[in-house]
Structure formats: structure tokens, C-alpha cells
Amino acid sequence: MSDRSQLLATGKSFAFDAETDAEFERLAARYPIRESMIMPALWLAQQQQGWISAETIEYVAERVGTYPAKVFELATFYTMYHLRPVGTYHICVCRTLSCYLRDKQEIVDFLADEAGIRPGQVSDDGRFSLEEVECLGHCGSAPVVQINGEFYEDMNVEKLRALLTTLA
Amino acid sequence: MEVKILSARFDIENANRIDVARQHGAYQTLDTLFAMEQADVIETVKASGLRGRGGAGFPTGVKWGFLPKDTGKPVYLAVNADESEPATFKDRYILVRDPHALIEGIIICSYAIGCHDSYIYIRGEYTSQVKILQQAIDEAYAEGYLGDRVAGRNFRLDVTVHRGAGAYVCGEETALLESIEGKKGQPRSKPPFPAVVGLFGCPTIINNVQSIASLPFIITNGADAYKAYGTEKSCGTHLFGISGHVEKPGMYELPLGLPLAEVIETVAGGVWKGRRLKGVIPGGSSTPVLTPDEVATVTLDYESMAAHKTMFGSGGIVVLDETVDMVKLVENLIAFYHHESCGQCTPCREGLGWMLKIVRRLLAGEGTVADIKLLRELCDNIEMKTVCVLSAACTMPVRSYLDKFRDEFEAYAIDGAPEQTELREG
Numbered sequence: 325m326s327d328r329s330q331l332l333a334t335g336k337s338f339a340f341d342a343e344t345d346a347e348f349e350r351l352a353a354r355y356p357i358r359e360s361m362i363m364p365a366l367w368l369a370q371q372q373q374g375w376i377s378a379e380t381i382e383y384v385a386e387r388v389g390t391y392p393a394k395v396f397e398l399a400t401f402y403t404m405y406h407l408r409p410v411g412t413y414h415i416c417v418c419r420t421l422s423c424y425l426r427d428k429q430e431i432v433d434f435l436a437d438e439a440g441i442r443p444g445q446v447s448d449d450g451r452f453s454l455e456e457v458e459c460l461g462h463c464g465s466a467p468v469v470q471i472n473g474e475f476y477e478d479m480n481v482e483k484l485r486a487l488l489t490t491l492a
Numbered sequence: 493m494e495v496k497i498l499s500a501r502f503d504i505e506n507a508n509r510i511d512v513a514r515q516h517g518a519y520q521t522l523d524t525l526f527a528m529e530q531a532d533v534i535e536t537v538k539a540s541g542l543r544g545r546g547g548a549g550f551p552t553g554v555k556w557g558f559l560p561k562d563t564g565k566p567v568y569l570a571v572n573a574d575e576s577e578p579a580t581f582k583d584r585y586i587l588v589r590d591p592h593a594l595i596e597g598i599i600i601c602s603y604a605i606g607c608h609d610s611y612i613y614i615r616g617e618y619t620s621q622v623k624i625l626q627q628a629i630d631e632a633y634a635e636g637y638l639g640d641r642v643a644g645r646n647f648r649l650d651v652t653v654h655r656g657a658g659a660y661v662c663g664e665e666t667a668l669l670e671s672i673e674g675k676k677g678q679p680r681s682k683p684p685f686p687a688v689v690g691l692f693g694c695p696t697i698i699n700n701v702q703s704i705a706s707l708p709f710i711i712t713n714g715a716d717a718y719k720a721y722g723t724e725k726s727c728g729t730h731l732f733g734i735s736g737h738v739e740k741p742g743m744y745e746l747p748l749g750l751p752l753a754e755v756i757e758t759v760a761g762g763v764w765k766g767r768r769l770k771g772v773i774p775g776g777s778s779t780p781v782l783t784p785d786e787v788a789t790v791t792l793d794y795e796s797m798a799a800h801k802t803m804f805g806s807g808g809i810v811v812l813d814e815t816v817d818m819v820k821l822v823e824n825l826i827a828f829y830h831h832e833s834c835g836q837c838t839p840c841r842e843g844l845g846w847m848l849k850i851v852r853r854l855l856a857g858e859g860t861v862a863d864i865k866l867l868r869e870l871c872d873n874i875e876m877k878t879v880c881v882l883s884a885a886c887t888m889p890v891r892s893y894l895d896k897f898r899d900e901f902e903a904y905a906i907d908g909a910p911e912q913t914e915l916r917e918g
Binding site for chain 2: 361401403462465
């Protein structure tokens with residue numbers, strides 16, 4: 325999401341749950357160096373908590389055996405790690421080339437004007453957040469929208485309006 | 493025109509599941525493979541003429557041949573599934589519709605180069621796709637195609653999926669290695685090349701998903717069967733992703749060497765809405781644009797693209813109709829590359845930002861003709877002055893739009909924002 329400059333603290337300690345922990349250990353055995361686990365650990369943490377907090381960074385550093393600054397460096401370099409809570413439904417609209425040519429802007433405008441969901445923001449009720457992202461690799465079925473990881477292809481305003489209703 | 497080599501199982505329901513894939517030929521190469529000497533596998537791939545399908549087109553077998561012998565270090569295979577070049581979506585089809593072709597290809601390559609640990613670097617955005625891939629890998633382990641004894645042979649092979657997290661630059665092979673090592677995806681200076689000093693300091697081969705998935709056909713049917721498709725120097729078939737302003741966008745497997753104009757017309761249904769063609773981006777956003785005159789003469793192979801001063805690239809063909817505002821399109825492209833610059837080299841980090849400011853100034857009606865010259869000078873001054881080719885991936889196409897559609901840039905500089913064409917609404 326928009327602000328990637330600072331970490332937010334939850335005030336609560338973070339730790340992997342049992343299932344996540346098992347996946348961490350399975351993956352850790354696959355790499356000859358521990359630092360390779362920073363990215364997988366950040367993914368696992370985000371999967372569990374929804375976003376990466378200051379406590380998560382500390383925890384991942386401890387588990388991997390590295391400095392928190394190194395984890396912070398990767399969490400900010402790689403844009404898919406959320407450093408802020410996102411909405412219950414996190415919407416990504418592809419902004420690049422083929423989606424641009426097939427009117428992705430109509431989708432962004434619809435979300436902003438009618439649904440009140442603006443790029444880089446979380447809606448007041450916390451249900452939706454929106455991000456305009458770079459090429460999502462679905463150019464042959466552009467424009468494409470990704471909601472909580474699921475792809476919706478050949479999108480248009482009518483389809484998206486109907487889809488949002490089912491999410492409500 | 494379409495052929496079914498890579499896409500043979502694409503339309504079979506549940507071909508991502510190992511039992512279905514096996515019923516349709518998956519893993520049947522392995523008996524042939526393990527009866528071959530490692531060197532013979534490499535020679536067969538060389539003889540097939542297979543070239544790297546990530547975009548650079550370097551001969552795959554030749555790349556394998558660069559590995560130093562008997563270093564005492566492990567050899568790694570990194571499979572590049574980061575496909576992030578705008579307009580490119582071919583590898584996704586393999587990952588989702590036929591992941592076992594990829595795994596079988598990984599076994600072939602690993603056996604040939606003596607690799608026991610392979611990593612698939614998949615872009616983070618492929619969230620549902622990575623689940624399908626991991627499920628296929630789990631099935632392959634369960635059925636004994638991966639693990640301590642591959643297909644019952646004395647050969648260990650582990651395959652691990654490493655997820656990226658939203659950085660285009662990680663498709664550059666040394667940035668990809670850095671990322672697996674737990675670092676920012678910032679490309680390395682070369683030499684040394686990854687074949688000598690790659691992942692974890694060890695000899696490493698990095699191959700694109702489609703290159704690897706092409707191997708089962710080549711080993712099963714032989715180099716000549718593969719060479720029967722395509723042209724003399726551009727052998728085999730390729731997954732072409734056609735997008736933009738066509739009636740039937742999508743994924744089509746075609747032999748190399750077909751005329752681009754004919755492919756657009758007959759395979760993709762022609763320019764949509766009965767409009768005229770304005771240009772074609774032939775192989776992903778970083779390839780220089782072709783005018784309709786050039787489209788009429790170019791064929792879909794490495795040599796013809798080079799002769800037309802563009803590149804074959806990733807097979808991501810984007811068709812632009814007459815309504816496209818080339819200045820706005822260039823703004824969209826520069827914004828992408830500026831966003832994706834890793835920040836390591838000043839000409840790229842700063843220069844692409846300057847280019848973006850200039851083109852936005854033109855779009856706002858505040859630019860001058862001198863800005864167009866400045867934009868072109870920037871292209872010349874940024875290109876090839878950086879560690880990797882990300883900046884060139886931006887400057888090469890931008891220069892082509894400036895040269896081939898200069899009047900549109902001048903219209904913004906002289907008249908401000910031009911009138912909307914009526915067609916835009918249609």
C-alpha cells in the first residue's frame with residue numbers, strides 16, 4: 325500500500341502459529357543459507373497476520389538469524405509486502421500496457437467515483453482497499469482485477485459492480 | 493497455423509493433476525533420458541536449436557555448456573518464472589495448465605547439468621498459480637519423480653518454489669539469484685557469469701519456464717523433430733500471447749517464422765472494431781514498436797525482428813489501433829520502468845524519472861519541441877550505462893516511438909493537448 329517509509333507497531337508480540345511454523349521449517353531445510361528464508365518468512369507472516377508490522381520484522385529477523393534492518397530492507401524493496409493493514413478485500417487493478425489499452429481507467433474511475441475506493445487507500449469501513457499495480461500477466465484477457473489473490477479477467481464496470489455486490 | 497507441442501495438454505481438463513497428465517504422456521521421457529549420457533542430452537538440446545524463451549534468445553544448450561567441470565561445488569538450476577514484462581503471459585499457461593511438463597523439463601535439465609537442487613522463482617503476483625504449481629510438485633514427490641531417487645534411479649532432485657514479491661527486475665537473472673539469496677533484487681556486474689559464479693557462489697543455470705517445458709518434446713522426439721518447426725536459425729515453436737486491440741486476444745502456439753500481419757489477421761481475428769492498425773509491439777513492452785509498413789514485412793523469428801531493428805523478445809505481441817495516443821502510451825511505459833528500477837544505478841534511477849517528468853510535461857501541454865530532443869538525448873545517455881538492461885528496456889522502445897511517431901509528440905509540444913478523436917468513444 326501507499327506509505328512504505330515506516331513500520332507500524334501493533335503493540336502485541338508476533339509469532340508463527342503451529343502450521344506456519346511447520347512450513348517455515350520445511351522451507352528452511354531447502355536452502356544452504358539462512359538469509360534465503362527472509363522472503364518466505366515475510367510471506368508466511370503476511371499470510372497469517374495480513375500485513376507486516378514492526379513486531380513481525382523483529383520476529384522474522386530472530387527466526388532467520390539476521391538483523392531486523394535486513395528484513396526491513398526487503399520488506400520495503402518488495403512492494404507486495406503490506407506495511408499497513410489492507411481492507412478485508414484488497415483490490416489490485418493492473419495499470420500497465422495491455423490493461424491500459426483496454427480501458428483499465430474506467431475501472432479505477434468507477435471504484436473511486438461510485439464505490440468510494442481510491443488507490444492507496446482503505447475504505448472507512450475497512451472492507452476495501454485499492455492498489456493500482458504493474459502488469460499482472462493476464463494481458464490476453466485485459467483488463468484484469470485481482471481481489472485477495474483471485475484473478476477476474478475481461479473486466480468491465482458492469483462485471484465489477486456485480487462482483488462487489490457479492491462481496492458485500 | 494497453430495501447433496500443439498508445448499500446448500498439447502493445455503485444453504485437457506485437469507491436466508495439472510499428475511494422473512491426468514500421465515495419461516497424456518507426462519514423464520514418459522524419463523526412460524529415454526536416463527539411458528542417455530549427460531553430455532548427449534546437452535548435445536541433443538544444442539542440436540535442437542532451442543533458444544532461451546525468456547526474451548534474450550540465447551541458445552539453451554550452449555548456455556549449459558558454459559558450466560565449468562569438476563569444481564567440487566554443487567550445480568544449481570534456477571527456473572525463471574518471474575514473467576513480469578508487460579504483455580507477457582505465456583509462462584502462466586504452462587504453470588497452470590501443464591505444470592508437469594515444467595517439472596519433467598526440470599528433471600531433464602538437472603540430469604544433464606548434474607544439478608540436485610532446483611529453485612523455481614515465481615512472481616509474487618501469481619498467487620493462485622503458485623498453489624497449482626506447488627500441488628503439482630507435491631504430487632511429483634509423492635509419485636517418486638522428485639526426491640532422493642528420481643523415477644527409481646540413483647539420482648536425487650529437490651525442487652523448491654521461491655516466491656518473488658512484486659519486483660520486475662528479478663526477472664533479470666542475477667537479480668533473481670540475489671533475491672533467492674535473501675537480498676534486494678539488484679543485478680550483479682558480469683563477469684563472472686552465473687554459470688561460473690551463480691547461486692550461493694556456485695555454478696548455476698538460469699532458464700525460462702518455456703525453455704524448460706520445451707525439453708520433454710526434444711528428448712522424446714529428437715532434435716530433428718523440433719527443428720522441423722520454425723526457420724533455420726529460429727527453431728521450434730513459441731507461445732505467443734496476443735493482446736491489445738484485436739478481436740481474439742489470447743495465447744497461441746505457433747512455429748517461429750510466420751508473417752506477423754497474417755498471424756494478427758487470421759489467428760487473432762484482426763484489429764478490433766474494424767479499425768485501422770497503427771502499430772505493433774512485437775515481443776513485450778521493451779521491444780521497439782513496428783509501424784504498419786514494417787508489420788507487413790516482418791516475420792515472427794529472431795532474425796527478421798533484428799532486421800527490422802526490434803527484438804523477438806518474449807512473444808508478447810501488442811496490437812495498437814488507430815485511436816492510440818502514442819504520447820500517453822509512452823507515459824504508461826516509462827512510469828512502469830521508473831517504478832521498477834531497482835535504484836542501484838544513477839542513470840536508471842534518476843534518468844527514467846526525468847524522462848517521466850518530461851513526457852508528463854508534454855501531456856500537460858507545458859512542453860516544448862526542445863523537450864522532445866531532450867527526451868531522445870536522455871535515451872542515448874542512459875542506455876548501456878547501467879549494470880543491467882532494465883533502463884535499455886525503457887529507452888529502446890521510447891526512442892522508437894519518438895522516431896516513428898514524432899508528429900504526435902510535436903503536436904503536444906506545439907499545440908498542447910490535441911483534440912480527442914471521435915473514435916475513442918466507439
